[in-house]
Amino acid sequence: MIITERKPFDEILETLKPYTKVLVLGCGGCATVCLTGGEKQAEELASQLRLVSGPKKLDLQVEFDSITRQCDREFAENLKQSPDNYDCVLSMACGVGVQFMSQLYPDVPFLPAMNTTFYGAGVALGVWEEYCHGCGDCVLALTDGICPVARCSKSLVNGPCGGTNDGKCEVSSDMDCGWYLIYKRLAEKGKLDQFRKIQPPKDWRKDRGAGVRRMILKEMVEEEECQA
Amino acid sequence: MRDCDLTSREVASLSSATDLMEREWAPCRNGCPVHADVRTYIELAAQGRWQESIDVIRGRLPFAAVCGRICHHPCEANCRRNDVDDPIAIREVKRFVAEFCRSKGATVNKAALQDKARVAVIGAGPAGMSAALELAKLGYRPKVFEKFPVAGGISATAIPKYRLPRDVVQIDVDWILAHGVEMQTNIEVGKDKTIDDLLAEGFEAALIATGLAKSNVLPIPGSDHKRVLAVMEFLTKVAFDEKVHIGNDVLVIGGGNVACDAARVSVRLGAERVRMMCLENKEEMPAWEWEAREAREEGIDIIHRRGPVEIVVEDEQIKKITARKVTRVFDENERFNPQYDDTDVTSVGCDTVIFAIGQMADYGFIANSNVKLDNRGRLEFNPATHQTNEPKVFACGEIVTPPGSVVEACANGQRGAKAIDMYLSGRKIDIDDSLPPVIDKIAPGTAEKVIKTKRVSVPTEQPEKRKKNFDVFEHTLEADVAACEARRCMNCGAGAEVLVDKCAACLTCLRVCPFDIPKVTDVARIDSTLCQACGICIAECPANAIIPRGWDKDRLKSATTEALYAADGELKIVAYICGHRAPTVAWRGEDHRIAGVKQFYLPSMARLKVSDLLGAFEAGADDVVVVACAEDAERYPQTAARIRKRVNQACDLLSEIGIDGQRLKMFEVAGDADSIRTALDQALKEVEKTVS
Amino acid sequence: MNEPVSNLQQAFESGRFVFTGEIGPPKGINVEPCLQEAKKYLKATVAAVNVTDGQTAVMRIGSIAVSKMLLDRGIEPIFQMTCRDRNRIALQMDLLSAGSLGIKNVLALTGDHVAMGDHPEAKPVFDLDSVGLLQAMVKLESGTDFGKDMKGNPNQLDGIPKFFKGCCVTPCADEVEPQIIKLEKKVEAGAQFVQTQAVYDPGAFEEFMRRIEHLKVPVMVGIVMLKNAGMAKYMNRCVPGVRVPDEFIQRLSDVAKEDRQKVSIEICGELIRKMKHCCQGAHLMTLGWDHCVPEIIKAAT
Known part of the structure; x- marks a missing residue:
């Protein structure tokens, strides 16, 4: 899932400066699942904004709502009130949701309340870790299910650097060395030959190298889109 | 989607969240012949909301006060707490509520127009x-x-x-x-x-x-003697304070509750010896177990498995009664069909016989x-x-x-x-006796995780004292005791309900539930039969997708707002207090009220959300005090730890917006009343200090 | 056999035990002091001098410029190159630049993460890893590069550089096998010599050397001067794959301050003496005490 983290309150408040009537909009997708941008958090943020409104003489009127996903058109129909009724919408979705919604409602500013941080999974209650980088060229088959791109802080493709230390990364002793994990797993399974093979420099075109990415599913796509 | 699935749209169309509880009944309610909403009135009693409680009772049970005294309480027999420790003393709570409110304290819902036939x-x-x-x-x-x-x-x-x-x-x-x-x-x-x-x-x-209205009398020889009394006539005379001459040696024939009454009344009228004789053995006796036990405590011997043959009268005085052995009372089909051994006849001395063998x-x-x-x-x-x-x-x-x-x-x-x-009204008489489904017995695995509590013991006079007069010997519970007993209620079926359209299947409920109840497939499912209604998942759900069945989630917020609005000009301190073990009187804030502190007692602190805490500040609170139970006094496991985390989170959110996190305080002392007072006093003093 | 590309390569081929030194370029353009040091203490004593490339991710003058200045002063540089700050285009460009300036020895390194340095906000690049960087050198040496022309054919270089390609390894890492595997890959990718991370455990080093015997590349054991007990303890705590034995720490703390440098030199000499039989050289990292190099070399023989 896409992990999001709430922005510092002051940063949010700064972006709200020009507005009075604000909708805090939770997203029922990843942001809810990672417990940062669901309706509950929208309710809490709305409450914070109302609380700060008086002392800071901001005259904010804040409501909250949440929809199933902010990255799909149809769910917008479930909004209790149209975004057009507000001066701006503070979206608690990932960057995708914020942009998608502002495209749907071009007349209403959609502001991000969140920082979109990584693709991750919950490893324990309240703990999420990065598992995928979205590089567009998955090598997990070679590394036996542990991604060197996402889980090595240098995205190295041929093995650990000299910074690997007791299984941890040089960047932080809280961080596992991805290559240490890969090595351990391959060694355990007798598959070190996969490690021994030189990996050519990564083709970053599938990552961001070739600019904005797009996926077209021929069997689903409408005719015009296909030609475009 | 399943048939029983609930969506936010459906919930919006309900008149109140308590409507959800009608979808399934708790066994106490199902077992009650008038289907009184036991869980609701017990919960209201637990909150000290006596009048609302009596209104709920009387909504189904007009003889609330009478039943508070003498009901055979099938609700208690069906109480799911039987599988945990002991059932809630529902009758005793009802007795307190009904007699505390008396007739004027209960709402009269008169028909707007009483003009029909x-x-x-x-x-x-x-x-x-x-x-x-x-x-x-x-x-x-x-x-x-x-x-x-x-x-x-x-x-x-x-x-x-x-x-x-x-x-x-x-x-x-x-x-x-x-x-x-x-x-x-x-x-x-x-x-x-x-x-x-x-x-x-x-x-x-x-x-x-x-x-x-009439008592049966066995037509055996001697039964026409003037010292052979019919039980109803006997009891009615006593009831109307008519002078009744009781003999010295009374034998009550019969093994039911009325027989017990007759025997115990005889004791109180001064009979030297009172005995009962019945066909049944101790287990077969139709009297409630506690009636027979109390009779024995008052010195009444019960002669089992004997059927009267003749009342022997000498010199116009009853001397004794002969009785044959009963070989069986019920036949194979469990029908009343006694058989006797006529060779085994004994006699039982007595001078007065009371027939209490049915009406x-x-x-x-x-x-x-x-x-x-x-x-x-x-x-x-x-x-x-x-x-x-x-x-x-x-x-x-x-x-x-x-x-x-x-x-x-x-x-x-x-x-x-x-x-x-x-x-x-000219309709066909067609009475629908169907009832909603009933939630099942508590699962053993869940029962194990429920924190055990002791059932209240009703203060009772000693037999030696009580048998001398007609005074009530079982006393009514005190208010705080009644509420504490009510708080033992597990709120069966009043637990969490998932709004499937909002659920993101994030698994948080499953992960935080101390009873391991939620299952998550396509969405979370919380089995109402198992849910203990602690509310932890409700407060933690990031999608606000879990609602409590019988608890209006916005009530706390609106009550807080009202209380603070009314406190215009005073210090505005709000205290959310675990009501589980707190003294009852505090529920209505009468006796333990600390001036300047708006106290709210919650049935389960685990339901207190971070947004409730923020909401209190929004409502204008200068300070918010959370008084939870310490870990050893919790109603539900893990509550204290959860609340602590939420209070810390709320403090962070407050600090972030420039409100001193110190304005939100937590005490883990709700286990006893004095500590709550001390904590609130302390909080009040601190606030006063800061303000001045 | 081909002509040696550099003096360093020649030194290895001669079969003698080779010493190299190292200088850290300054933060600023005042390069004279470090060049003077190199001239004074290293020129006559070592075969070549490493020029670090923004070591520990701290921004300094570029290693290519300082390498060229050494070259101009008759000192053979080993141009250290990390993958942290440049993508494959910039790396290949700098390799061509180095080649054009007459810089021959290139040590390919991954580079410390930007998080460790003085610009932690910088975007870390790591487009290539050290293996890829070695491959880049081989590509350039073969007259082409990683790219293709408009028709999809390999590009052709106009003028081809030649390098003596080195790499690094940590022989005493807690988990040595992945280090060895990666070293094998580096050698396969074109590495011709190896300089190691600091070693203080001759036994472990000998074992390591035994395990890489098959690679047939000259290995220079890394010798980092222990200036005092505090530094030794710091290295144990913070430098991956380095374990300073208690004995050395004891010796450094026992000795009077004025004699500490002497003990330091002794330890270096001792270490080299213990390991020289199983390796081809020693890379001396004096951390500013370049004046000790002659004495260390003396102590090592």
């Missing part, structure tokens, strides 16, 4: 009065005819006062009459007036609810009317329609049902009223 109700016992009440509420004009000078039936005319004082019966009678039920006492239908007279006078229907109907009311008895000498009666052979004449209560308790009579009376309503 007049209905004559014969007999002012629980069945008749319940029927009359229902009819009055539906806009009919019922009038009850009672041969005794008081209403209440057996409750008022036979049940001994040490079990049921008259003023308690009067609470219920007054409340019923307040609904526009007319009453005429000292009039015996069949003697002073016939049923036909009533119909001729303009009553469009009549309801016979005369109960079983029978007095059919005097049919005199000079078209109402007929069938060939077995019973009232012709159709149980489906409550009608006799005369369509306008209905019957209900023990005259047409097997003998039972007050609450069962109430239930049958209510059913009779339904039949009359259908008949008089």
Whole structure:
């Protein structure tokens, strides 16, 4: 899932400066699942904004709502009130949701309340870790299910650097060395030959190298889109 | 989606969150003959909301005060807490609530317009009065005819006062009459007036609810002796304070509750020796176990498995009774079919015999009317329609049902009223007796995780003292004790409900539940049979997709806002306090109130959300104090730890917006009243200091 | 056999035990002091001098410029190159630049993460890893590069550089096998010599050397001067794959301050003496005490 983290309150408040009537909009997708941008958090943020409104003489009127996903058109129909009724919408979705919604409602500013941080999974209650980088060229088959791109802080493709230390990364002793994990797993399974093979420099075109990415599913796509 | 799935749209269409509880019933309610909403009134009692509680009780049970004293409480027998430790003392809580509120403390919901047909109700016992009440509420004009000078039936005319004082019966009678039920006492239908007279006078229907007023007496030799007493006549005389000469050596024949009453009354009247004799052994005896036990405590011997043969009279005095051995009471089909061994006959000395072997109907009311008895000498009666052979004449209560308790009579009376309503409004009499599904017994794995609590013990006078008079020997609970006992309720079926359209299947509920109840497939499913209603998941759900079935989630916020609004000009301190073990009086804030602190007692602190805490500040609180139970005093496991985390989070959110996190404080002391006071006092002082 | 590309390569081929030194370029353009040091203490004593490339991710003058200045002063540089700050285009460009300036020895390194340095906000690049960087050198040496022309054919270089390609390894890492595997890959990718991370455990080093015997590349054991007990303890705590034995720490703390440098030199000499039989050289990292190099070399023989 896409992990999001709430922005510092002051940063949010700064972006709200020009507005009075604000909708805090939770997203029922990843942001809810990672417990940062669901309706509950929208309710809490709305409450914070109302609380700060008086002392800071901001005259904010804040409501909250949440929809199933902010990255799909149809769910917008479930909004209790149209975004057009507000001066701006503070979206608690990932960057995708914020942009998608502002495209749907071009007349209403959609502001991000969140920082979109990584693709991750919950490893324990309240703990999420990065598992995928979205590089567009998955090598997990070679590394036996542990991604060197996402889980090595240098995205190295041929093995650990000299910074690997007791299984941890040089960047932080809280961080596992991805290559240490890969090595351990391959060694355990007798598959070190996969490690021994030189990996050519990564083709970053599938990552961001070739600019904005797009996926077209021929069997689903409408005719015009296909030609475009 | 499953049929039982709930969406936010559906919830929005409900009039209140408590409607959800109607989807399934708890076993206590299902087991109650009138289906009183036990869970709700117990929860209200737990919160010290006595008047709301009595209104819920009376919503189904007109004889709330009477049942508070003498009900056989099937609710307790069905209580799911039986599988954890001991059932809630529901009857005792009800007794407190009913008598604390008395008749004026309960709301009277009179029909807006009472202009429908007049209905004559014969007999002012629980069945008749319940029927009359229902009819009055539906806009009919019922009038009850009672041969005794008081209403209440057996409750008022036979049940001994040490079990049921008259003023308690009067609470219920007054409340019923307040609904526009007319009453005429000292009039015996069949003697002073016939049923036909009533119909001729303009009553469009009549309801016979005369109960079983006459006692059975065994026609054995000697049974016509003047010292052989029929139990109902005996008890009625005592009930009306008539002088009754009791012998020195009393033998009560019978093993039911009425026999126990007779024996215990005899003891109180001064009989030197009182014994009971019955066909059944200890286990077979129809009396409630506690009735027989209390009788024994009062020195009454019970002779089991003996059937009387002859009352031996010498010099016009009863000397003894001979009795043969009973070889069996019930046959293979569990029908009453006693067999005797005539070779085994003993004699039991006595000078007075009281027959308490069951009651029978007095059919005097049919005199000079078209109402007929069938060939077995019973009232012709159709149980489906409550009608006799005369369509306008209905019957209900023990005259047409097997003998039972007050609450069962109430239930049958209510059913009779339904039949009359259908008949008089020209509809086919077709009574729907179907009930919602019942939640199952608590699963053993869940029961294990429920924190055990001790059932209240009712303060009771010692047998030596109580047997000397007719004073009530079981005392009413104190308010705080009643509420504490009510808080043992597990709120069965009032737990979490998932709004499937909002659920993101994030698994948080599953991960935080201390009872391991939620399952997550496509969405979270929380089995109402298992859920313990702690509310942890409700407060943690990131999608606000879990709601409590019986708890209005916005109530706390609005109550806080109102309280703070009213506190204009004062210091505004809000305290959310775990009500689980806190003293009850605090619930209504009377005695333990600390001036300047708006106190809210929660049934489960685990339901307190971070947004509730922020909301209190939004409502204008200067300071918010959270008083939770320490870990060893929790109602639900892990609550203290959860609350601590939420308070910390709320502090962070407050600090972030420039509100001093110190304005939100937490104390883990709700285990006892004094500590709560101290904590609140301390909080108040700190705030005063900061303000000055 | 081909002509040696550099003096360093020649030194290895001669079969003698080779010493190299190292200088850290300054933060700023005042390069004279470090060049003077190199001239004074290293020129005559070592075969070549490493020029670090923004060591520990701290921004400094570029290693290519300082390498060229050494070259101009008659000192053979080993141009250290990390993958942290440049993508494959910039790396290949700098390799061509180095080649054009006459810089021959290139040590390919991954580079410390930007998080460790003085610009933690910088975007870390790591487009290539050290293996890829070695491959880039081989590509350039073969007259082409990683790219293709408009028709999809390999690009052709106009003028081809030649390098003596080195790499690094940590022989005493807690988990040595992945280090060895990666070293094998580096050698396969074109590495011709190896300089190691600091070693203080001759036994472990000998074992390591035994395990890489098959690689047939000259290995220079890394010798980092222990200036005092505090530094030794710091290295144990913070430098991956380095374990300073208690004995050395004891010796450094026992000795009077004025004699500490002497002990330091002794330890270096001792270490080299213990390991020289199983390796081809020693890379001396004096951390500013370049004046000790002659004495260390003396102590090592």
